[in-house]
Amino acid sequence: MTEYNFAYLDEQTKRMIRRAILKGLAIPGYQVPFASREMPMPYGWGTGGVQVSAAVLTPEDTFKVIDQGADDTTNAVSIRSFFQRTAGVATTTSTSDATVIQTRHRIPEEPLHEGQILVYQVPIPEPLRFLEPRESETRKMHSLEEYGLMHVKLYEDISRHGHIATSYAYPVKVEGRYVMDPSPIPKFDNPKLGDMAAIQLFGAGREQRIYALPPYTKVVSLDFEDHPFEASKADHPCGMCGATDSYLDEVIIDDAGGRMFVCSDTDYCEARQAAGHMGKDNGGKDAA
């Protein structure tokens, strides 16, 4: 630990990131430019989230990292050990014990409480980017609150598929002002964004943007009156713990097309199994 400054980044970099975080919290949903640094991992592996985590961590924090809900994938394990080494923080896989949770593409099933910070890794922070490639134009669209194009995109979904086919990175409007990309979380997680007790910080390393949602912020998923937003998930109970209220991953288990559905949130699933809930693929009777 003595080889590094606390939490890896130098102090001037952390001050710059901290100033960006404060402006982000003051203007919920607005993307604050920041001078993203090279990190000892490739872009796309959470460099934005890592820089935000480095700027907010204190030695007393308990740190948790999830990658699509799981604590035990390569990305989650390596980021967790990175801060264990460079910041000396305690780590955990328990959602309720963690004070800072860095996440790739999921919000934990267990509701977060005050005093917790959720740090998102964001690949493309600009919700309008695939509709308008020019940064100068999207910046102008945000400043003029010109979001018609986004509604056209959702409308085209309906005319082509009969429903809004966007299933992840589903755009939201924050406090009636900025349209924001919630990072590629499944739209199942969108309702958790608003009115959350924890502070939510978003870091995009390659794209050099930080944005934030203070606790209890109004966040509305874009929709139409006749095609209201719907948080969807696979219509199955979890094969391991029998949960019917969690977001599920579909796992192929043999060469004959066999499959099972399991919770993407490993901590939630393991806690349920430890409490005696067993799904149909786990010898249980909880299967609905």
Place this chain on the structure above:
Amino acid sequence: MQANTLSGGFVDPAIGSAHAFRSVMEAMARPGTIQNIEGAAPPAPLSPAMGAVLLTLCDTETPVYLAGDLDCKAVREWLSFHTGAPFVGPAHCMFAVGAWDALAPLTVYPIGTSEYPDRSATLIVKCSELAASGATLTGPGIKDKATLSLPDVDAFQANRSLFPLGLDFILTSGDRIAALPRSTDVSGSSSEAAAHKGAS
């Protein structure tokens, strides 16, 4: 140069500023809550809270405006030594520091542009006291409503009406801070504000 210019910084800058930043962030994320902030011992008339906020957020890239009696040799030398921040007038500052009356009028500070609303000043205000009573606050970061003693109400309402442009405020008293971002709706009146209105 005075003897206490060199002292009064964080004992361990990395750890001290990490703790201080968490206090500032909690305050900014939850307007109306009052946080303790410690670790700095700046020369008077800077308070420990103001010193800690400046040490945490300022460096050579952040022009600072010292308002009123804070613009003195002791403060300038201390801030220069510990942060290297350049001193400027209110129109070009990123951070302004001072008592409420000394900071007025608020119209001179940068409020950002419609394309870059983050390029706005943060005002670090010295208050005689901070208490969870007075003006009523609602908005992002506040569950239902919060109350906070504010030096004024009209000025914060005018600032709110500029959203997404506007100024952000860190209110300090002794070793305590609270924050009022531009997104917060302010209503009701503190006793000071009522007296202020009565006088005008």
